[in-house]
Structures are given as C-alpha cells and as structure tokens.
C-alpha cells in the first residue's frame with residue numbers, strides 16, 4: 001500500500017511539473033549574486049530565496065535548506081521579479097493585423113500559442129491582454145485556460161476581453177471589408193444601453209478587465225488619434241457597468257479630450273495617452289489613474305518619424321498620422337517623465353511582431369527621461385499593484401515569479417533584454433547555463 005501511495009505521489013508530482021505547476025511541497029533555494037525586490041531604491045546585494053509551493057517562503061543572506069530542496073545557483077547573475085506587460089495583444093502579430101477582417105480564429109489561436117512561448121521566454125511572467133483580435137470569438141480566454149491547465153507554456157494572463165469600440169471607431173473592422181459584406185463584431189457598441197450590454201457580454205465570456213477604445217488611433221483607417229469615440233455619458237455608463245460587476249476599465253486614448261473623459265469617468269488605466277496635456281497628466285496623478293504609455297510602439301516611432309525615417313511598412317493613412325503627430329508625441333513623453341503619474345509598463349506587442357523583445361520597453365522609457373528605478377517598478381511592482389495581483393515583488397508570501405540576467409539593470413537598463421532564467425509560480429521555464 002505504501003509503495004502504491006509513493007508511486008501515486010511521484011506521478012502527481014511529475015504531472016504537476018509537466019503541466020507547469022509547482023508540485024505540492026516542492027522546495028527550491030535560489031542563490032542570487034545580486035538582487036532587487038521590486039520596491040527598494042537600489043540593488044540589495046547577495047541573497048538566498050526559499051521557494052515553497054510556488055510562493056516565496058523566506059529571504060535572507062542564508063536561508064534554511066530543507067532536505068530534498070533543489071538548489072539553483074544564480075550567484076553570477078542579477079535576480080529581480082518577473083516582468084509584467086500590462087498591454088499586449090497575444091492574438092496579434094503582423095499576419096493577423098494585415099488580415100483582420102478575414103482570418104479564421106484558429107489562426108489567431110495559433111498566433112497566441114507562439115506569442116505566449118516567446119513572451120515568457122523573455123522574462124514576462126504576467127501579461128494583461130489589452131484586446132482580443134478575434135471578431136466574434138474569445139480566443140484569449142482559451143489561451144488563458146490552456147496556460148493555467150499547463151497545456152501550453154506562457155505567462156499568467158489577465159484577460160481584457162475585446163476592445164469595445166464605437167461604430168467606425170478604432171476597433172470596428174467593418175471598414176476594412178468591401179461593400180456589401182457585413183460582419184458580426186461582438187464589441188462594437190454605442191449608446192448607454194448598448195455599451196452596458198457589451199460590458200455584460202464581455203464579462204460573461206471571462207473578461208477580467210473591460211477595454212474601451214476611447215479615441216481613434218494611428219492604425220485605424222477611418223479615425224484619428226484626436227477623435228473622441230464616446231460621450232461623457234457613454235464613458236460613465238461603461239465604467240459604471242464594469243464596476244457593478246467588480247471590473248476595472250482600461251481605455252485606449254491618444255487625444256487629450258479622450259484621456260480627460262476617461263479620467264472623469266473613473267477608469268483605472270489609460271493606454272498610450274500620448275497626446276495628454278500637462279493639466280490632464282496632473283489630474284491622472286491626483287486621481288491615482290495609471291498610465292501605460294506603450295513607448296516602443298508610439299514614442300520610438302515618433303522619434304524616427306521626426307528624423308525623417310518614415311515607417312514604410314504601415315498603410316499610407318497611418319504614415320500620414322505619424323508625420324502629423326510626431327512632434328506632439330515627443331513633447332508629451334517628456335511631460336510624462338516630469339509628471340508624478342503612476343506608470344505601468346506595456347508594449348502593445350501584437351500590433352507589431354513578437355520577434356521584438358518586450359523588455360526593450362524598459363530602455364525606451366529610460367531614453368524618454370523616465371528613471372531606471374521608475375521604469376523597473378513600472379514593469380514589476382507598480383504593474384502588479386495596478387492589476388491587483390500577488391506578484392511583482394520579491395517578498396515573503398508573494399508568488400515566486402523571478403527572472404535573472406547577466407548584469408545590473410540600474411547600471412545598464414538594456415540588460416533586461418538578456419534574461420537567462422525565468423521562474424513562474426516556482427516552476428523554472430528557462431535556465432541558461
């Protein structure tokens with residue numbers, strides 16, 4: 001009997017490991033040459049971290065080493081909390097974006113599986129999906145389930161549903177179809193009653209946040225970044241409907257008026273916010289609303305455009321808007337760096353190729369005047385605080401989401417792009433020798 005129980009225990013532990021879950025009682029001791037806990041003002045030197053059942057159990061210069069514990073020697077590396085990307089589109093990528101109105105959802109699911117693997121490998125242990133690219137299916141919800149079941153390798157996914165959009169707005173793809181063809185897009189809604197119905201629909205399909213297109217954008221053919229999609233009444237109704245179901249709202253908003261309306265309505269995060277005025281930034285800081293500036297997607301492009309290096313891989317309508325707004329975007333990025341707004345890291349990966357390492361957003365933020373400490377917090381503890389998750393810092397009781405890299409990111413922020421160890425929930429997903 002005892003042999004059978006032991007065998008069963010081994011099988012349970014094995015299957016848990018294969019499925020990417022910490023086996024019950026599994027203990028690991030990590031020896032970190034230098035580390036940062038996600039909160040302190042500077043690196044904190046050598047440390048040992050005891051991980052039990054996927055959580056951080058003890059931190060110190062010398063922790064207990066339970067019998068059978070796995071020792072992971074990272075004594076030549078820098079250890080910090082796993083990165084968090086709060087704005088990603090796992091079902092995107094250039095092939096999807098170029099064929100939005102015609103692709104089968106199976107193609108989006110396959111794109112998502114591939115994206116999950118790459119993102120985790122680069123050190124992102126948590127992501128918030130900021131808009132499923134499927135027209136009328138819930139592909140991200142399935143990706144989330146597959147990761148949680150251990151069927152695919154990927155980051156923890158916070159599911160933001162589809163981007164709710166006005167007719168002809170940023171996420172209404174019907175303008176991309178030729179005349180006479182209609183599509184059943186689940187997230188196009190206008191008017192107080194309709195927006196409430198769509199919020200309920202999104203949540204009933206598993207959305208944990210409500211994403212709204214508050215303004216037009218650069219990639220949409222029929223509207224611009226300064227165009228405002230929803231009235232104050234509609235925006236208030238969206239936030240109220242989400243709040244009644246215990247959900248927060250994230251708003252895609254470039255122009256100042258759209259950002260301002262979203263802030264009045266009481267959203268939790270502004271996505272891009274790239275044309276916000278100084279007074280609106282002050283309002284965000286005062287109300288504790290987070291900004292996810294997605295600077296590799298927006299500011300890096302504006303810098304190149306301002307130098308005359310136009311992106312020829314985007315449609316002409318996008319290029320024209322890039323030229324028109326480049327100067328204003330650079331000015332606003334400068335104002336954001338000087339502001340007290342709480343910044344969370346987001347990449348907008350999926351609107352461009354997943355071959356780009358999302359950790360380049362750390363360097364981009366620093367390039368735009370944000371301090372390395374603020375940038376690093378944006379991708380760890382502040383992002384976790386915004387998402388209300390028990391991760392993002394190395395303290396006892398938190399989930400054991402850790403990454404290591406070959407140098408100190410406070411001295412060279414680009415070392416965040418060289419992650420060579422990834423642990424999520426106490427399970428090692430990458431361990432370069």
Ligand SMILES: [Zn+2]
Nearest residue numbers: 087130348351
């Ligand atoms: Zn986006």
